[in-house]
Amino acid sequence: MRPCGIFDERYTQDMAILRTKQHWALLVGALILLYLFPLFGSYYLVSFLNNLFITIIVVLGLQIVSGYCGQISFGQPAFMAVGGYASAILTLKAGVSFWLALPLSGLIAGVFGIIGGAPSLRIKGFYLAIATIAIHFVTMWLILHLKITGATQGLNPMPPEIFGFPLDTDERMYYLIATVMLIMTFGARNLVRSKVGRAFVAIRDNDLAAEVMGMNLYHYKLLAFFISCFFAGIAGSLYGHLIMVVHPEQYTLTHALWYVGMIIIGGMGSIPGTFFGVIFVRVLDELVLFASPFLSEAFPWLGASPAAALGLSAFGLVLIVFLVFEPRGLAHRWEIFKASYRLYPFAY
């Protein structure tokens, strides 16, 4: 987003994310708004944003492995579960402080992600996608049948404390989640323009060509899985401590489909696209939630609570529309808008 007539003279200028004074002003304004939001936003909006931010963290990870590295993964909820359980076990049974358990759960999920990403060394495309579905089910089955994870009972992690001050409400957790989300976004945005990010893009575009050019495919593919699962683990830990429950029911294959759908709607291979996709889908879901009581009154055969099913159908429909008419997602529209803004008031 920069207006007409501003040109880059040095490499650092070309690479800068924030190019103009207006960008800085926008960023500071947005940060102030973000952090002051719980003061005037309703409880409902704050908890909605909490869920939104956690989803953004998960989908950022998926964006890196699927959007940038081209390895479609349906295993994201399973690794989120690994992170959530790791954090719960560390804080409850090992007595580790939450502030240590948060990065540790990311690392543990990442190590599991390397194991889960191992099939990508042999297979790709939808073979890999189906393999990640298999990994999801095997992981969830293990969680359900191990003693340490509390089996069907799940675990109840305690809310984190900071200097004796418990973050036990949605408003208090909001600051933590928003901060982590900002750090993760910053990390992801910078990762994808580093050497590693470029290697990912090369592998996505043509893995054989990338290998011939001297990239270590195994190293980078596993790294992509590690990073994406690190994101999922962090999000899982935050989610577990936010709602104070980790239970296998929270991490289903449907969630994996939602996450993949979000990066398609937002645009594959774009960090802003991740935000567009998550916000679009979550808002759509909330709209369906609002509309469903009226729909169920108007059409009694829908049953008493059609929200979940209607949300699923609406999401499937939107996904089909995007895949058929705008396969490059909302990020592509955003690029078009940015290009025309830069040229304004000229036509080209």
Next chain:
Amino acid sequence: MTEFLQLLISGLMEGGLYALLAASIVLVYKSTQVASLAHGQILAFGAIFLYIFLATLHLPLVIALILAFAATALMGLLIERTTLRPLIGQPLFSSFLVTFAVFMLFDGIFQLIVKGGTLTIPHFLPAGTLHAGALMVPAGQLCSFIAALILFGILGLMFRYTKVGLGLRASAENHQLARSTGISVKQIFSIIWVISALVACVAGIATANVTDIYYTLPQMGIKGLIVALFGGLESIPGALIGGIILGILENLSAGYLDPVVGGGLKEVAAYIMLLLILLIKPYGLFGLVRIERI
């Protein structure tokens, strides 16, 4: 020994249904190169249509069956026309993902109909159990297994001897060459979706006859994909063998390993098997090994 044989037989019966679903996925993949998850929904809706015609509208069995087949064929045709045909020429992965979207779209509708419970189709296959020594075979399952085998035979004959089958094989081989010999590839795509929808419908009705229409029935589609991958995505005999192996494996692991690990192994046996086979033979048992060029 008896227990082993009993598990083997029930595995065989279940495997026949998996094989049928996998065959419908393989049919589509062979000619359109799209691995479809949507067949799980086609299967479920085949059963739902039969339920509507048989249990709600109280039509005679034969008419209800014909109507259910027609409705399912129409559903397959609609899916092909509205979602997959616009994606011809796009990356194949988009087509794969669009079948996921179709799955979710129909899953919502399915959940609205089933409402988290179970719908019971009036059982029309013979009830009761056949006894062979100490072994028991439910007659209904045996009927659907035989129906599956017959359907496999018909599919094989159709591919081998009819003009449509020739067109299907030609377009599976090479779209460009098929078109230059005067075969309409688009028409072939429609035909193959109708045929595979019918096959999935048979599998759905047979499954629902054994287990009723329960709310996770569409997830059979994932099992079908796994069997298709296991046997090789291009191979119809592979689907048959893969399905039967999966059915037997599931029952054996449930029978022998469940007491050791604490239950529920039947659900994940398929996934563990898939992961192992993909590591050893990435293109399945009878799949074509693709050689890639840069």
